[in-house]
Amino acid sequence: MAIVYLSPVSWNSIAQRPHFFADFLAKNEKAKIIWIDPLPSRFPRISDIRTKLIGVEADSISKKNNIKVIKAENIIPVEPFNELYKVVNVFSLKKLIQQIKDEVGSQECSLIIGKPSVFSLQLMNMMKFKYVIADVMDDYPQFFEGLAKVSVNKLLKDILAKVDLSLFSSTGLINKYRSLVSSSLLINNACSYDFFYKSQKIRATLDTSVINSELITYGYVGSVAKWFDWDFIFKLSAEKPNSIIKIIGPNYSESINVPKNVFLEPAVHHSQIPNIVNSFDYGLIPFKVNELTDAVDPVKYYEYTAANVPVISSSFGEMTSRINSGFAVTLDQHLNNKCSVIEPPIFWDDRFKLIDRDILYAI
Structure with missing residues (x-):
C-alpha cells in the first residue's frame, strides 16, 4: 500500500502537522509514504533572498525508513496564472508524475492533499487513487492577496468538492468550509x-x-x-x-x-x-x-x-x-496576575486514529 502526501511544507523545515501525520502513517510498516515537497507556486519576493541566504529553517523530526521524500525540479512559479503554469511546466510536471507512479508501482494507493495547488488537481486526473483526502491545516487563501488569493480560493474549493474526505485542523476551518465537502472530520493538532x-x-x-x-x-x-x-x-x-x-x-x-x-x-x-x-x-x-x-x-x-x-x-x-x-x-x-490551569497532554496518535483506517491505507 502506498500513500502520496502532497505536503504544504518541505520535510526539512520546522516540524508541523504534516510531519507528524506522515510519521503516524509510517508507523504502519507495510505502508510506503511518498512525501512530495511543495512545488514553488508564487512569484519570488525580495524578502525571499534574505531567508534563502541565511537559512532560517531547521531540520524537522527524524524520518522513518518507509517515508520517501521527493522534491520537484525545474518548476517555474507562475501561479496564479494557472493555465500558463501548466504550459511552461509541462515537462517538469510530467516527470514528477512519472516519478510518483514509479514509486507507487502496482500498489493500491491513496492521496493526501495538504495544500491547494494546480498540481493537486492534475495529479488526481493523471493517477488512480482508491481514496483522496484533503488535510486542511490553514485557511490558505488568507496567505495571499489580489488575483493570487482568488486563484487559491478557487483551487481549494475545487479540491474540496472532489475529495472523498476532508480533515480540518480547527473549528474555524470546518465551520467555514464544511458545506463544500461530502465528508469531513475535525482533527485538531496535538503533540508527540x-x-x-x-x-x-x-x-x-x-x-x-x-x-x-x-x-x-x-x-x-x-x-x-x-x-x-x-x-x-x-x-x-x-x-x-x-x-x-x-x-x-x-x-x-x-x-x-x-x-x-x-x-x-x-x-x-x-x-x-x-x-x-x-x-x-x-x-x-x-x-x-x-x-x-x-x-x-x-x-x-x-x-x-x-x-x-x-x-x-x-x-x-x-x-x-x-x-x-x-x-x-x-x-x-x-x-493582572491571573493564572491558567494547564490542560493534560493530547497526542497526535489520539487525533489521527479517528480517521477510518481503511481509507488511510487503501485496504
Missing part, C-alpha cells in the same frame, strides 16, 4: 509522545534549588511571520523589564529593533525543543487576531502544555475557547 516523554525526563532532573524565581523567562518557539504580533511582545517587555523574552524559530518578518530583554534566536532541530520549552516559565502565543488566525490551532500550545508550561496567548482561533476555559490567559490577564 516523544516530546512529552522527553519533557518528563527533563523536569525530573531539574534542580529546583537553583531556579531564580525573580528572573522570569517568557518563550515563543515557532515561525515569525506576518501573523506575529510584535505589539504583544513590546507591551510584555515594557511591563516586565526585568524578564527575559526568547523568540526562537524561523524569522520571515522585516528587520525590527527589539528591546534589550528580547532575544531573537534561530530555528532549532525539533529534538532540541523539549529542552528549550522546559526552560520557560511561560509559553507565549502572540498572534494577531484576524481572518487568517481565526483558522489556527497552534501546535506550540500542545507542546507548552505537555511540558507543563502555562500559556499566555492572544485570543484567536482555537485559543479563544482555551482562554474562556481557563487553559490559557491573555496578556492583560497575566499582567
Whole structure:
C-alpha cells in the first residue's frame, strides 16, 4: 500500500502537522509514504533572498525508513496564472508524475492533499487513487492577496468538492468550509509522545534549588511571520523589564529593533525543543487576531502544555475557547496576575486514529 502526501511544507523545515501525520502513517510498516515537497507556486519576493541566504529553517523530526521524500525540479512559479503554469511546466510536471507512479508501482494507493495547488488537481486526473483526502491545516487563501488569493480560493474549493474526505485542523476551518465537502472530520493538532516523554525526563532532573524565581523567562518557539504580533511582545517587555523574552524559530518578518530583554534566536532541530520549552516559565502565543488566525490551532500550545508550561496567548482561533476555559490567559490577564490551569497532554496518535483506517491505507 502506498500513500502520496502532497505536503504544504518541505520535510526539512520546522516540524508541523504534516510531519507528524506522515510519521503516524509510517508507523504502519507495510505502508510506503511518498512525501512530495511543495512545488514553488508564487512569484519570488525580495524578502525571499534574505531567508534563502541565511537559512532560517531547521531540520524537522527524524524520518522513518518507509517515508520517501521527493522534491520537484525545474518548476517555474507562475501561479496564479494557472493555465500558463501548466504550459511552461509541462515537462517538469510530467516527470514528477512519472516519478510518483514509479514509486507507487502496482500498489493500491491513496492521496493526501495538504495544500491547494494546480498540481493537486492534475495529479488526481493523471493517477488512480482508491481514496483522496484533503488535510486542511490553514485557511490558505488568507496567505495571499489580489488575483493570487482568488486563484487559491478557487483551487481549494475545487479540491474540496472532489475529495472523498476532508480533515480540518480547527473549528474555524470546518465551520467555514464544511458545506463544500461530502465528508469531513475535525482533527485538531496535538503533540508527540516523544516530546512529552522527553519533557518528563527533563523536569525530573531539574534542580529546583537553583531556579531564580525573580528572573522570569517568557518563550515563543515557532515561525515569525506576518501573523506575529510584535505589539504583544513590546507591551510584555515594557511591563516586565526585568524578564527575559526568547523568540526562537524561523524569522520571515522585516528587520525590527527589539528591546534589550528580547532575544531573537534561530530555528532549532525539533529534538532540541523539549529542552528549550522546559526552560520557560511561560509559553507565549502572540498572534494577531484576524481572518487568517481565526483558522489556527497552534501546535506550540500542545507542546507548552505537555511540558507543563502555562500559556499566555492572544485570543484567536482555537485559543479563544482555551482562554474562556481557563487553559490559557491573555496578556492583560497575566499582567493582572491571573493564572491558567494547564490542560493534560493530547497526542497526535489520539487525533489521527479517528480517521477510518481503511481509507488511510487503501485496504
